[in-house]
Amino acid sequence: MIARTDLRGRPLDAASLRQVLPRAEFDVEAALDAVRPICAQVQHGGAGALRDLGERFDGVRPTDLRVPAAALHDALAQLDDGVRAALEESIRRTRLVHRDQRRHDVTTQVAEGGTVTERWIPVGRVGLYAPGGLAVLASSVVMNAVPAQEAGVPSIALASPPQRDNPPRFAGLPHPTVLAACALLGIDEVYAVGGAQAIAMFAYGAREDDGTVVCAPVNLVTGPGNIYVVAAKRLLKGVIGIDSEAGPTEIAVLADDTADPHLVAADLVSQAEHDPLAAAVLVTDDEDLADAVEAALAEQVAATKHTERVRAALGGRQSGIVLVDDLEAGLAVCDAYAAEHLEIHTRDAAAVAARVRNAGAIFVGPYAPVSLGDYLAGSNHVLPTGGCACHSSGLSVQSFLRGVHVIEYDRAALEQVADHVVALAEAEDLPGHGDAVRARARGRG
Structure with missing residues (x-):
């Protein structure tokens, strides 16, 4: 039902990982x-x-x-x-x-008589x-x-x-x-x-x-x-x-031998039911857990309402179980994958979550499933997909605001920095920039 990728003993640099990790085709x-x-x-x-x-x-x-x-x-x-x-x-x-x-x-007071205000509009x-x-x-x-x-x-x-x-x-x-x-x-x-x-x-x-x-x-x-x-x-x-070019939903689960395979399987199914192109990825260093999750998936997929849709998502090239050597390797894989949703099912899950650099949202421990974030955690569920979490954020108040700088200098503050402005203007062969400052220094402004 779901493919496996065995990365044990293999190099885990970001470029190599991008070539082998599951990913949806979204042209x-x-x-x-x-x-x-x-x-x-x-x-x-x-x-x-x-x-x-x-x-x-x-x-x-x-x-x-x-x-x-x-x-x-x-x-x-x-x-x-x-x-x-x-x-x-x-x-x-x-x-x-x-x-x-x-x-x-x-x-911010940059100099005596010179301020820059950042207004949020x-x-x-x-x-x-x-x-x-x-x-x-x-x-x-x-x-x-x-x-x-x-x-x-x-x-x-x-x-x-x-x-x-x-x-x-x-x-x-x-x-x-x-x-x-x-x-x-x-x-x-x-x-x-x-x-x-x-x-x-x-x-x-x-x-x-x-x-x-x-x-x-x-x-x-x-x-x-x-x-x-x-x-x-x-x-x-x-x-x-x-806001973004969001593709099909993604879930990645980083898990060790302490994880409950039935919970992991349930969370993979929960996101796979969105769309046949939805991505569901388990990253683990425990092969026994991988086997147990596969067995749980077979049982849960057969019982879920949208069986065909879930089966298509889990069986697609965008989904899979990724085996790694240890937790360090698992973190490297998760950062390279940069999932929209990343669940942490490990010992000291909060400490592990604090080390993640790339994810749209991070769900810590067995009682914070992605479904909670979809509806009632208080967090936002409009999140970057397709690996974009390495450079983009989810929807927030900031998405609807524009930062505008308001610059206010008096004559003395301008005169203090005039020579520097002229020097840079001449270095860039933009003499008009310097002349605009000289005109004010001569008392014409």
């Missing part, structure tokens, strides 16, 4: 050819194009591209009490964590994307909206695909649970638009044929999606800012 460049005409159709066709594309890709032609306020109210009113309580607690915990990420302006308008394909991720509404709200973003819109198989009252709208999550969060600008066309709508805006604005353009788009959503983000980056 965004190939998808660009598919999304380019879709984005152009939205740019030039506006609301009519969005309806045509909804009918083509989602099997339903939305009557209302913008979800009516009554539908948001009804979705919340009809939400299961248990799901509502879970969403409310998820929002509360996520807000607690992200509120502590708020940035404060800092002023929220993005003016953002578009959030909530997937609605194999899994309808109401939790992604929480994970995107809360940091944007805590950053102080004044205008927030959200798009999610229209659902053909909704209850009749919600036909042609996003999934009712997504709508209910929006209502709980106070997001009232919601669009029944999915896929690459949603990203194009956020980038270009959309109007009806009579010129009525349906959706105004945004400055930044965040949120996970399939390869076509990712390709649209890449294509339109520059027209809009983006």
Whole structure:
């Protein structure tokens, strides 16, 4: 069901590891050819194009591209009490964590009479994307909206695909649970638009044929999606800012002989059920544990709801069990892999976790599964994939803020440094830079 890679006794330099570790195939460049005409159709066709594309890709032609306020109210009113309580607690915990990420302006006195202040200004308008394909991720509404709200973003819109198989009252709208999550969060600008066309709508805006604005353009788009959503983000980056090009979900588990094989197997299955391309990787120095996890997987995969999807993910080239000589080698492998989610099931798990350099999020010990982080840990589940955790971070309040330097110098402070500015300007053959300072030194400014 799941392949093995034996790295015992082999060199573990980063370049070599990148060649042999399991990794999903996620060819965004190939998808660009598919999304380019879709984005152009939205740019030039506006609301009519969005309806045509909804009918083509989602099997339903939305009557209302913008979800009516009554539908948001009804979705919340009809939400299961248990799901509502879970969403409310998820929002509360996520807000607690992200509120502590708020940035404060800092002023540094560089010289007498000369200061630089770093101001943190929220993005003016953002578009959030909530997937609605194999899994309808109401939790992604929480994970995107809360940091944007805590950053102080004044205008927030959200798009999610229209659902053909909704209850009749919600036909042609996003999934009712997504709508209910929006209502709980106070997001009232919601669009029944999915896929690459949603990203194009956020980038270009959309109007009806009579010129009525349906959706105004945004400055930044965040949120996970399939390869076509990712390709649209890449294509339109520059027209809009983006959070990341997130690929299929990943879990890596670093485990030694103290790990419970049934828990490890359950966590691998939990992420494999997202998508046939989801990656599930166990890194261990204990071959007996590897055998026990394989046996547990055979039992659990047969019993889970999405057996075919999980089996495809675990059997794909992106998943595997990696055998290493010892814990040091395991850490090297995990840092080279740079997983979106990394679980630590070892002795002194907290100490081992403190040594990890590359991971989107780290889950410490047997009682912190990735599923907790997906919903209720308080952390964010929009995280870097495909090895990008070695240079990128997950979604946070910082994602929705811009740092702006404000420079204030008086005449004396400028004169003190004028000769240095002129020297550097002349060294770079930019004499006008120096002249701008000399003009002020001569009292013309």
